[in-house]
Amino acid sequence: MAAPQPFTESEIRLLCALLRHKVKFMVVGLSAATLQGAPVVTQDVDLWFEKLGDPIIARALQEVGAAYVPPSHLNPPMLAGPGAELFDIVLRMDGLGTFADEARNCIRIPLGRHRLKVLRLDRILASKRAANRPKDQLAIPVLEDALAVTQASRARQKRAQRTRRASQK
Amino acid sequence: MKRHGTTHQDSAAHARRWARRLSARVEKVLVAHPHADPDNVRHTLILLEQPPLERLRRSLTRGRAATLHRK
Numbered sequence: 001m002a003a004p005q006p007f008t009e010s011e012i013r014l015l016c017a018l019l020r021h022k023v024k025f026m027v028v029g030l031s032a033a034t035l036q037g038a039p040v041v042t043q044d045v046d047l048w049f050e051k052l053g054d055p056i057i058a059r060a061l062q063e064v065g066a067a068y069v070p071p072s073h074l075n076p077p078m079l080a081g082p083g084a085e086l087f088d089i090v091l092r093m094d095g096l097g098t099f100a101d102e103a104r105n106c107i108r109i110p111l112g113r114h115r116l117k118v119l120r121l122d123r124i125l126a127s128k129r130a131a132n133r134p135k136d137q138l139a140i141p142v143l144e145d146a147l148a149v150t151q152a153s154r155a156r157q158k159r160a161q162r163t164r165r166a167s168q169k
Numbered sequence: 170m171k172r173h174g175t176t177h178q179d180s181a182a183h184a185r186r187w188a189r190r191l192s193a194r195v196e197k198v199l200v201a202h203p204h205a206d207p208d209n210v211r212h213t214l215i216l217l218e219q220p221p222l223e224r225l226r227r228s229l230t231r232g233r234a235a236t237l238h239r240k
Contacts, residue, residue, distance in 0.1 A: 006226035034228035035221040039212035041232040109221045145209035148202040153217055
């Protein structure tokens with residue numbers, strides 16, 4: 001039996017529609033941190049769009065019966081419709097470069113035939129440090145520890161690769 | 170007792186080996202990062218054994234459960 005996915009079918013349809021239309025967006029926040037191994041819990045998936053007003057976003061969402069709802073007096077901008085409840089729109093990322101700068105160094109997670117851009121763990125930490133809200137202050141030490149572990153794991157993998165290559169010569 | 174071609178004893182021995190390897194890796198990380206929290210280190214190492222989408226699934230499941238407990 002295949003392991004259950006984090007996304008429902010309608011959530012996957014929504015993400016794939018955005019990816020198919022080449023909408024420039026990436027997963028940020030704690031959901032991006034969990035994708036990279038940080039042991040934090042989250043209730044939603046934050047999406048950072050390069051240009052929220054881009055008509056291509058509306059076209060992609062329309063294809064799956066969803067819509068972009070611009071901000072109003074009481075509500076932040078949001079996605080509405082099937083599969084949209086899980087996703088939150090992030091308007092600005094404190095402490096980071098432009099979307100294009102961060103996208104160049106992001107990681108990519110396979111999602112069906114597409115690859116989902118995810119903000120790198122060290123950059124998530126930089127944004128949390130810059131925002132420094134009470135909820136960020138709780139997450140920062142866990143993200144710091146997770147970053148130390150992922151960097152150590154990467155160094156370990158590189159050492160193992162070097163050893164394998166040396167033994168093949 | 171046989172289960173899928175292995176015995177419970179085999180699987181318990183496998184689990185113990187995995188736990189020993191995990192402890193050794195936690196210790197190694199803590200030597201390099203003495204201020205890191207051992208629980209965070211252990212949980213991260215465990216999560217890194219899972220595919221990224223499975224890590225997110227667990228996080229969302231626990232996040233939702235925590236919300237339900239608060240209600």
